[in-house]
Amino acid sequence: MYAIIDIETTGSQPSDDRITEIAVFIHDGNAVVDQYTTLINPGRPIPFFISQLTGITDEMVRDAPKFHEVAKEIVQITEGKVFVAHNVRFDYSFLKKEFSDLGFNFQRKTLCTVRLSRKLMPGLPSYSLGKLCKSIDIPLRMRHRAIGDAEATAVLFDRLLKIDQAKVDADQDDKLDNTSAVTKEIKTSLLPPAISREMVDALPLEAGVYYFHDEHGEIIYVGKSKSIRKRIIQHFSIDFKSKKSIEFKNRIASITYERTGSELVALLYESDEIKKRKPFYNRAQRRSVYHSGIFSYTDQNGYLRLTFQKAKTEKAPVITLANQFQAKNFLFSRVAKFNLCQKLCDLYKSNGACFDYQVHQCNGACIGKESPEEYNKRVQLAIDAFKYDHDNFVVIGKGREPEEKSVVVVENGCYRGFGYIDESFCASTLQDFLDAIKPYNDNKDTQQILRGYLRTKHQDKVLVF
Structure with missing residues (x-):
């Protein structure tokens, strides 16, 4: 049994918007045998452009039931049935969110008619509901109303079932795998439309970097994991965060990867x-240039001082950041965390005490009240918090093959790159390892990655030089 569903909403964000209409057509595998439809009061105004698209207005839903009043009916009519929709992620995500808000975990097997149409009717110019129905002569009345779209999807689904059955019969006659496309799609309905289960099953259960490509081959996302296949399956699990996450998954047309060991x-x-x-x-780590840095020096009075300036100097910064604004804010955070002096960190210009001393948050290093020895201990703690334990070291870890090892090199506190060596590799100096790696850029992100990783309970070997 199948529950063919369409919903209308106040917007495209499942986490923020609400359902305004739902239609359910029950199909027993041969024909539609029941249906249910209702407007729903979303408890908030419907945006004008949504009303223009769907025709559903605030006045129409004012006296309609709220979702919690129809939730039991939706559970009962869909129970034991496969949840079918055109782009099932959207409708299923909204319903899961509505039920989640009521404290109920709504779970159904799902089937996407977009994916099923691509498989059983390949080569059509578009698989959006409107254009698809036009291509194969399915009447589509009351477009962008739940009952109209659900009815058209039910007709489409009925046609797909007949195509699928004919294919199963032909494969059986030819003694081929006659598992129906519908059965296969129910098992893989959470995958993006262009991604097959075979593609996912071929991915390795190993550490590495993976790439999502769109239909033009362009890389739209880069990720990493200790197990590439497991992580990618997690990507494709249903969520209800935003329209953007749904669009992202629907754009994925192919997957490639690089094993790293x-x-x-x-x-x-x-x-x-x-x-x-x-x-x-990928927005969080796209920055590739770091213009500013935090530097340290000892002044004429013996105080260890921190300052922020452009990173293009002969002296290496303690840490690099994107710009002066970020560097200044980072330094403010260190001052607050380690109880440092704003004046001795070039964050407060004054001939006398800094502002923090006046409000009893500075111990008086700015006016010589706190000794350099006591003050410098906290400055060193601040520096140590964003530096490595050693200036020169090598991290030797698992390779891509049993007889191979990975090598990551840090020289003079700077990440130099990584590479691979075999079991017979002999090295006595840091230079030996430097010769074995490919150079990569050192920046704030690599520094954070290395510091964070080295603080975990990793199994890698660390050689200090």
Whole structure:
């Protein structure tokens, strides 16, 4: 049994918007045997452009039941049935969110008629409901109303069932795999329309970096994981965060990957690839240039001081950041956390005490009240918090093959890159390892990745030079 469903909403964000109408057509595998439809009061105004699109107005839903008043009916009519929709992610995500708000975990097997249409009717110019129905002569009345779209989807589904059955019969005659496309799609309905289960099953259960490509081959997302296949399956699990997440998954047309063996190498390589390729859906790490830095020096009075300035100097910064604004804010946060002096960190200009001393948040290093020895201890703690434990070291981890090891090198406090060595590799100096790696850029992100990884309970070997 199948429940063919369409909903209308106040917008496209399942986490924020609400359902205004739902229609359900029950199909027993041969024909539609029942239907249910109702307007729903969303408890909020319907935006004008949504009313223009759907024809549903605030006045129409004013006396309609609220979702909690029809929730039991929706549960009962869909119970034990496969949830069918055109782009099932959208409708299913909204219903899951509505039920989640009521404290109920709504779960149904799902089937997407977009995916099923692509498989059983390949080569059509478009698989959007309106254009698809026009291509195969399915009447589509009351477009963008739940009952109209659900009715058209039910007709489409009925036609797809007949095509599928004919294919099953033909495959049986030819003694081929006669598992129906519908059965296969129910098992893989959470996948993007262009991604097959076979493509996912072929992915490795190993650490590495993976790439999502759109239909033109363009990389739209780069990710990393200790297990590529498991992580990608997580990507495709249903959620109800936003329309953007649904659109992102629907754009994925192919998947490629690079095995790294090492989780640390996967983290570092992903960061570099994002900066190099700048995929549309990777925003957090796309920055590739770091113009500013935090520097340290000892003044004539013996106080260890921190300052922020452009990173293009002969002296290496303690840490690099994107710009002066970020560097200044970062330094303010260190001052607050380690009880440092704003004046001795170039954050407060004064001939006397800094502002924090006046409000009893500075111990008086700015006017010589606190000794350099006591003050410098806290400055060193602040520096140590964003530096490595050693200036020169190598992290040796798992390779891509049993006889191989991964190598990550840090020299003079700077990340130099990674590479691979075999079991017979002999090295006695840091230079030996430097010769074995491919150079990569050092930046704030790589520094954070390395510091964070080295603080975990990793199994890698760390050699200090």
